[in-house]
Amino acid sequence: MRNVILVCVLAALGYAISSTVISSTASSRPRVEHGDFSRVTEAYESDVVLFTTTTCVYCAKEKAFLDSHGVAFREVRVDLSSDDRDYLLEELDRDSIPVLVARDQLLAGFDESELTRFFDGLRR
Numbered sequence: 001m002r003n004v005i006l007v008c009v010l011a012a013l014g015y016a017i018s019s020t021v022i023s024s025t026a027s028s029r030p031r032v033e034h035g036d037f038s039r040v041t042e043a044y045e046s047d048v049v050l051f052t053t054t055t056c057v058y059c060a061k062e063k064a065f066l067d068s069h070g071v072a073f074r075e076v077r078v079d080l081s082s083d084d085r086d087y088l089l090e091e092l093d094r095d096s097i098p099v100l101v102a103r104d105q106l107l108a109g110f111d112e113s114e115l116t117r118f119f120d121g122l123r124r
Contacts, residue, residue: 032118033106040092040101046074051088051099053079058110059098065115073100 040049050066050073052059066073078085078097088094092106100107100118107118 031108032114032121033108034104035106037101037104037106041103043087044074044076046072048073048100048102049076050074051076051078051084051092051094051097051101053077053097055079056097061112062098062100062110062115065112069119071119 041047048066048071050059050062052063052075054077063075076084076088078088088097088099092099092101094108096108098108098110100115102118102122105118105121107114
């Protein structure tokens with residue numbers, strides 16, 4: 001019986017170590033990047049794509065900001081889909097959330113003033 005329990009614990013530990021963890025980004029570290037992110041908006045069929053998890057506080061704040069400013073967006077919950085998580089990790093080279101993509105800009109992390117600048121940049 002002890003051997004069975006030990007095997008189960010070791011298997012669970014191995015899974016936990018090998019699983020990719022997506023973390024939330026502190027509000028003090030948002031980054032805007034410029035480039036061609038049209039592949040993202042095309043893949044998710046939306047002009048604005050927000051990568052989140054269900055338990056991320058910063059994601060909830062970013063969604064509330066977008067909603068309060070009337071911004072239509074597609075939410076992609078990377079904790080509910082391994083394909084979406086892999087897309088975030090492999091295609092966008094991001095391991096933290098929230099990640100917001102619109103046209104030629106990507107915003108990693110949450111900061112309300114940075115979000116305002118982000119959308120001001122899209123209006124140009």
